[in-house]
Amino acid sequence: LRTPRRILVTGGAGFIGSNFVHYWCDRYPEDKVVVLDALTYAGNRANLAELEMRSQFRFVQGDIGDRNLVDTLLSSEQIDTLAHFAAESHVDRSILGPGAFIQTNVVGTFTLLEAFRQHWENRLKPQKLDAEAVFLHVSTDEVYGSLGPDDPAFSETTPYAPNSPYSASKAGSDHLVRAYFHTYGVPTLITNCSNNYGPYQFPEKLIPLMCINALIGKNLPVYGDGQNIRDWLYVGDHCSALDAVIHRGKRGETYNIGGNNEVKNLDLVKMLCQLMDELAPNLPVQPCAELITFVKDRLGHDLRYAINANKIKTELDWTPSVTVEEGLRQTVEWYLTHRDWWEVLLSEEYQAYYRQVYA
Numbered sequence: 001l002r003t004p005r006r007i008l009v010t011g012g013a014g015f016i017g018s019n020f021v022h023y024w025c026d027r028y029p030e031d032k033v034v035v036l037d038a039l040t041y042a043g044n045r046a047n048l049a050e051l052e053m054r055s056q057f058r059f060v061q062g063d064i065g066d067r068n069l070v071d072t073l074l075s076s077e078q079i080d081t082l083a084h085f086a087a088e089s090h091v092d093r094s095i096l097g098p099g100a101f102i103q104t105n106v107v108g109t110f111t112l113l114e115a116f117r118q119h120w121e122n123r124l125k126p127q128k129l130d131a132e133a134v135f136l137h138v139s140t141d142e143v144y145g146s147l148g149p150d151d152p153a154f155s156e157t158t159p160y161a162p163n164s165p166y167s168a169s170k171a172g173s174d175h176l177v178r179a180y181f182h183t184y185g186v187p188t189l190i191t192n193c194s195n196n197y198g199p200y201q202f203p204e205k206l207i208p209l210m211c212i213n214a215l216i217g218k219n220l221p222v223y224g225d226g227q228n229i230r231d232w233l234y235v236g237d238h239c240s241a242l243d244a245v246i247h248r249g250k251r252g253e254t255y256n257i258g259g260n261n262e263v264k265n266l267d268l269v270k271m272l273c274q275l276m277d278e279l280a281p282n283l284p285v286q287p288c289a290e291l292i293t294f295v296k297d298r299l300g301h302d303l304r305y306a307i308n309a310n311k312i313k314t315e316l317d318w319t320p321s322v323t324v325e326e327g328l329r330q331t332v333e334w335y336l337t338h339r340d341w342w343e344v345l346l347s348e349e350y351q352a353y354y355r356q357v358y359a
């Protein structure tokens, strides 16, 4: 029989975090889910609106770097599971201003680890509540650096070689999590996942950016020659992978998560254009591919990421359920039917950021 969990989800108002909270509340109505989120530009309480009335759900606005707040939440909510999504997550913003990435991703993760270690040592262990306890650190494949066209995909033993301030800050936090398992025995898990896409993704990221720009008749900016390769995973499949890892993952281990869908950026944008032409026949510019514009490449742009997900498949029996064709179709439909959700996010701040990146 499954023991109900009491989960603290950091960054639960962001893209993957909010998808995870929806997934978890629907699947495990007996669990308590507490979201801690600072509501930065990327956090949006509207992502969780349908859950606000459920007694299993609680939202707390606050910073993961606020040690007193984290201590209070861990003890008052009797948390046994910490799912850590909160981060500064956008590579382009890390190039413009790396400071916030170090503060949240490195120092913030350290604060959470310290708070969880003490909670685990002083409460969970003495009260024999530690059997299910876990600190899950949600990370990225970008920590492994860049692959050449013929290199084998990243595995869990690939050496770290981060190239952007974002990936370096995530690498730093991964190392801290690893150290807390080896040094203190804190029951940790690390996941390194490829690019996610799906509902509730902030407009700055590639897929929503292209959908939204096509809908408002703006250019579709493609970095360099568009030949960079990414592996794409539907966000719902990432959530089911995290579920497998929390329930069955071996503490102290790392699991790579990927969709086995390597696509060149330009091909991805063309696929999106075809879907937009089909699903939104009244676009301002059609065919939508006429909007594709090549722009100056991102500094230090990694050529290729690819994930070898054999470990999670064989050890935890997880496989993705959505093909990239189905997932992209569902995602385009979501952005078409949720104009109210994204229109308010195209703020002055966002426009200023956009002009800086695509100048």
Ligand code: NAD
Pocket (backbone or CB within 6 Å): 010, 011, 012, 013, 014, 015, 016, 017, 036, 037, 038, 039, 040, 041, 042, 043, 044, 062, 063, 064, 065, 084, 085, 086, 087, 088, 089, 090, 104, 108, 138, 139, 140, 141, 170, 192, 193, 194, 195, 196, 197, 202
């Ligand atoms: P996101 O930017 O959409 O959301 C991040 C959330 O964290 C926001 O709600 C924000 O308000 C919150 N946050 C930021 N700083 C905070 C702080 N100091 N205290 C509390 N909350 C804070 O990010 P995402 O795309 O949902 O990514 C979630 C996690 O998954 C990140 O750790 C990221 O590194 C990792 N990841 C993302 C992808 C991807 O493709 N998006 C892939 C692999 C791993």
